[in-house]
Amino acid sequence: MFDASRETKTICALASATGTAAISVIRLSGPDSYKIIQKACKSLSKKKLESHRVYLAKFSNLKNEVIDQVVVTAFDQGKSYTGEETIEISSHGSPHITKKLLEALVEYGAVTAEKGEFTYRAFMNDRLDLVQAEAVLSVIESQSDSALKMSLRQLEGKVSEKFQSLEDKLTWCLAHIEASIDFSTEGIDVVDPRVLIQKLKELKAELEVLTNSYSQGKILKDGIKLVLAGLPNVGKSSLLNNLVLDEKAIVTDIAGTTRDVVEGSTFFNGIKFNISDTAGLRETTDVVENIGVQRSLKEIESGDLTLFVFDSSLGLQQGDLERFRMVKGNTLVLANKADKANSEKPEKIAQKLQDLGGGPRVIDILPVSALDVKARDTILHRVSTIMGSEKFSDESVISSARQFELSNAAMHLIEQSIGELENQMGSEFVAQTLKNSLLALQKILGRYFDDQIMDRVFKEFCLGK
């Protein structure tokens, strides 16, 4: 994509999902789009194509064989998604037909688009800023109403506006510091440092809200990842099946049945939960099972929350405690088989875990029964409150790691500048710190050139966007 030989090319790709469907859409963008479609559709060859109009036509390849009857939509340069002359071809939704159509377009002079190239061109033609370009990806990938709502807000430019307003405020502060340096001898009133500190504190608070929104954005975009861990044969696989409402894992009474990581997902109150069941954590001489244990530990590290499971009818055993110490991150302890009469009480469990000293941070201990249908609600509801996904706001939310890192950097630099002002450092040092903060904000929107950032934004795209 970042390649000069492509810059004057007309690109094409399937814009709708692959596979059989009622219709499929192929997108063609670039200076020769109209010319190419007029070669393929003889009935259009003499017509002057008008923007935002649809044409019914027969599409033929170079050998003059008709491939399909299609609906063609034309978009003039400057009026399309990419900003270039664009054609959208709606065909019958057969993978065979779309493959032949694309082959024909290449014969007529188009080249196959690379990942994200349409959006990249939209950015290059100043149709989108970087935050909006990233939003395109989240819109396509959104799997729930709340995720879609968030992404659309980003695409509309609401989040860009927010960053823009932060940039304006920061520029105001910087301009006043600069004036206090360069006009110090001209008898012009300069801003009081206390006013400046106040403004910067407000700015920092606003950035803090945005950076904090990343955990929400990430959850909306990617869902919450839960990892089941614990001794073999304590009912983890049954819990997984219960949570995802499907028979994902094989359940037997034989310890060590689950050797690889088994994954499933489910929606609860509009939030996606990705749940993995790991091989039981135990020391073993079985080579295959041992690999499984290692994978489990890795999986636990990548999760948002660990669900540590044990058999409460047996009580917390020495083995459980040893495993528990291997777990990392925030942990919700699930005392399984709580319906059994002799099951251990949460207070006692808490005491034992505390006595252990070390191990992960325990958020709560929840008595459950893996086989009870109500267990799913109990667990996911508790997880939602822990992750804060119950009370998500409608405010501007960021969901890209890149935006998070840069806003976080900008925020810390503002914090640093406040310290510098309070310590009465030379104004030029404060100015330098604020300038670096401003640079981070400008990079978020792509208003400052940085080729690594461009690479990072566009490499995540799928074809046809």
Added chain:
Amino acid sequence: MKSSSYQVIVVGAGHAGIEACLVPAKLGLKTLMVTTNTDRIGYMSCNPSIGGLAKGHMVREIDVLGGQMGVAADESCIQFKRLNASKGPAVRGTRTQNDKKIYSQIQTNALYNQENLEVIQGEVKRLILEGNECRGVELQDGSHIFSDRVIITAGTFLNGVMHIGLEQTPGGRVGDAACIGLSDQLREFGFTVQRLKTGTPARLHKDSIDWSKTVPQAGDPKFYPFSFKSKREFYLPQVLCYLSHTTEQTHEIIRNNLDKSPMYCGIIEGVGPRYCPSIEDKVTRFWEKPTHQTFLEPESLTSDLIYLQGISTSLPADVQDQFLKTIPGLENVKIVRYGYAVEYDFIEPTQIHHRLETRPIKNLFLAGQINGTSGYEEAAAQGFIAGVNASHSLLEKEEFILSRSEAYAGVLIDDLVTKGTREPYRMFTSRAEHRLVLREDNSIDRLAEISKKIGLVSEKELNQLMSIKDERTILLGQLQSTVLYPKKAVNDVISKMGSKPLVKPVTMEEFLRRPEIGFPQLEKLDFQFSPNEVVTEAVEIEVKYSGYVKKQYEIIEQSKKLEMLEIPQELVFSSVKGLSNEEVDKLNKVKPRTLGQAQRISGVNPSAIQAIMIYLKGHKLA
């Protein structure tokens, strides 16, 4: 028709012209300076002072490189000030008030004593052109003088018109005629020529001022000269300046007479300096301010004239008489010369290369106000750089361009040729993005090696520069290798200084980073060093702010990637896809040398930089 020939001709004897003609002459090239008035060489047409914030930086820079301005300013200094002394070290600026007669005399002598340099009085009417090459100049009397290079430093004289009230007189300065013809010739050749305006305040007779109503302002007792060659003690007796201010009454008189101001009734088309506004501007734009300060500055030890800083005006004489009398101390003032505005032609500077040669006409260099700048220091810096480049091109040496991370002079020229200007361009510290490393104190460290290459400073002076640089390096090394141990005796001394006792061994460098610690304190801890302030001050600053300075150097390194990526001059921007028509126009106008420069053109978006980069890489041009 007479004819004679030179290697370099410099037109104009102002602050740019002086630097521009001394360089080729010192490098052994046969040089001629043509000026309309040999009695006004190095004349301070406006304020009698040199330096100031960001301007003082430039004076020091060209001084290290072998320029003249610093020496003349030091030797004619009658009041010295380090501005922003309470702020950080990067934004401190040296400023001198100068005896303008002595200043001019020093500069005149410098020219007349310079080998290979002739000075003649005459008015240049036209350039001698052959195709697109400049071959010399034609004077008013019709004589032709041929030369290989021509540097024009015409100041405010090109089609200059002076305004006092609604009265207009052709001229570039009171007492001097305008230069008519030259800018028309350039316009005909296809240059974009525009108008700017500047102004100067009234000059007052010192005996007519009631000084008791003003506040005396003394300079700093300690002298830090601009030039590394100067003595570190005052050459002349130091004088006071005096502070007064305008009143509501002043403002009322000005407001009631705005219809007689040429700027407000549309006679002056040229754009004035926003940063050095006339009193009419101040009263209108800052209408809510009840008063504006003004400094009364003596122009010379041996003259009766007082310069009224901050009150430049072009109102009619009778109005000036009226409003000046409302300023405390000026109730009975006698005005020797009224304030006036000057309107003049300048050449849109995006038409010149970084080396200050014009793009349309070869061998023709422009420097100073003709390029849209204001200020003596901005002019001198350009004059110097034009002088070096005109000489280098004759001596077949490489072109001389200072980068934005090396010098303010580099920022100045890059800004002019990249962004152009719509008002008289004045240098500010905030224009330099690498400000923290462009300090007055480290100008020697930054530029001594470059100075050696240019070869304008004598061997003795070069040794002086190099030894300052070396001493600084040695002292820094000493600080880094000397360790201070937390012994009781040491900590007792440290506590007495009001600093926290040590808990672990630290190097002297780390210890010096404490805000309350300086070299005098290190001395008490038996640190052996030679107490030469030229050395210690710079080292202390470098050490104290090393965190920031290091960060700045990192940023400079990062920016080099784009600064080094050259754009071939033959590149046709319209063939780069992804550029808007507006961007293509701007790029064509400026013809940036590098991608870094292209990025600084306003209105060229980051996506355009990406597009050009991809194009260059794809076509194997980068």
